[in-house]
Amino acid sequence: MENRYVIRVEDAVKTYKTGKTEVHALRSVSLIVEPGELIAIMGTSGSGKSTLMNILGCLDTPTSGRYELDGTRVDGLSKNQLADLRNQKLGFVFQGFNLLARTSALENVELPLLYDRAGRWRDTKKLAAEALDRVGLGGRLDHQPSELSGGQQQRVAIARALVTQPTLLLADEPTGNLDSRTTVEVMALFQALNESGITVVLVTHEAEVAQYAKRIVEVRDGRIVRDEPVRGRRVAADDLREMDEPTLEAAA
């Protein structure tokens, strides 16, 4: 396979065994994501979207089927190989921010660089500072998560995901804990990053958030039931401008 696709899933099945009953979390999913896409995976809870996201995020492997990430076959890899792959090719953004408490923004962002086994990174502090600068938090390197607002914490998390220059940015309900304005701000950041060439996969259950993506994939009962480009796509930067209180920008 050529490296044309960031994600190539073919007929992935995931079955959990709990006692004697089998739970079919994914029945048969095929998905292709090309470089530069901004794709929203939607679905209600129990639809299988979390399972799909875990597989895409190399946190889990499909029971059967095939998954290639950036040309690397993922299914069948060992735990350690999965960990290395996550470190090298993926950036995670979670709903609950998942920053290390009592640890400065800089140290949080630096962390994935420290876990690199290939020795790719030299000046890890400088790289982390640059990533924070990129998400607009260049002035808050030494702040701890408890000293930052939700939107700022999520930006730190995004910086942490970006710092290793991943092939894919994987965001699991990134706006779930944010108010509407901060949601738009964070989406503006994702759109800007996407414009600069980063492939982004958003997992969300909010239709408004999905409207900022380029493409929507809907999962129901372990199958993809809809896969189409977004019609009437919204631009977060424009929405922000439409919001009448530009002074809030600085406060956030």
Add this chain to the structure above:
Amino acid sequence: MKKANLVRVAVQSIRKNKMRTLLTMLGIVIGVGAVIVMVAVGNGAQSRIQEQIQNLGTNMIIVTPGSSAQGGVSQGAGTFNRLSVEDAETLKREGTLISAVSPVVMTRVQAIGGEGNWRSSVNGVSVDFQAIRDWQVSSGAFFTESDVRSMRKVAVLGSTVAANLFPGGDPVGQQVQLRNVPFTVVGVLAAKGQTAGGSDQDDVILVPYTTAQTRLAGRSFIGQILAGTASAADIAGAQQEIRAIMRESHRLGDGENDDFTVRNQDELADAASGTTQVMSMLLAAIASISLVVGGIGIMNIMLVSVTERTREIGIRMAIGARGSDVLTQFLVESVVMSVLGGVTGLAAGFGGAALLGSLTGWSTAVPPEAVLVAVGFSAAVGVFFGYYPARKAAALNPIQALRYE
């Protein structure tokens, strides 16, 4: 993950929980400190005993009355006192490896003289006694061979006796009465201090053994015969020789047991230090229990920490930490804690030993290898008690760990 980063990550998370880290370390601090203090006390006692035994004299052999058996019934040591002045004279005459021999005729008397009276032990000895015990005189001189031969009534006072009978003055040339017999003081012994057993060596009056036998009759007996060799190498041979001569002069047949005991100074030292060694081992063993308890404290805290930090572990794994990275991090955390505790405990132990020494007057000494053992042992405690929690952390499933509330 690089090793330097690993230590950094571990130290970072230790720093984040200062109070908890301190409390956890306290267990190890107390454990190591207690072991060091106990070892110091035991070791100090031992070296003090060695010193005191050395103080008895050099290359000394001691013959004491031994046990005898009658019809297979052992009568216990000293039951039949068969040591005699003749034995000492025979040894002196026939011994080839023995350079000096002195009988010790022991009795207790009320000494009267100078400004008062003092009850003390009188030892009738030969001139060789001074050489065997390596005992200098601080004033006057030791009595001479001719004093012994002529049974002169001369005495050499131990410093305690001199101080009690003649406070402030020089007793040399003065008279003391021992059992109503006037003796002329010819010398005063230099102070030797206490024996290992705690009795005052200086509370003694030395007189020629011949004089003691004739003038101080009564309950006088030969408590022991002291012998000395020219060099330490001769001691074992001299002991053999003494035994052979004594058996012959006591006319003991082949099947009969010795009716005397021959020991050298090292054997005395071994016997004495053997006891303290057992004591100090016992103390150290009890103290080590607190070290183990400290280790269990570390394990406890690390287990709590793994549960508490489940989400953190999930995050680390999601961003690329391998199970082994997490394992090493937790292991390094527990080892760093226990080694820091060990080093602090070492300092506390040194301080505690010094304090105890100055409060009680016991001599304490920390052997240098104890430092290495203490630090090494606390690191081992860290690894041993940190491994299980660390493995638990490493085995977490990242998906479940991330969802953990």
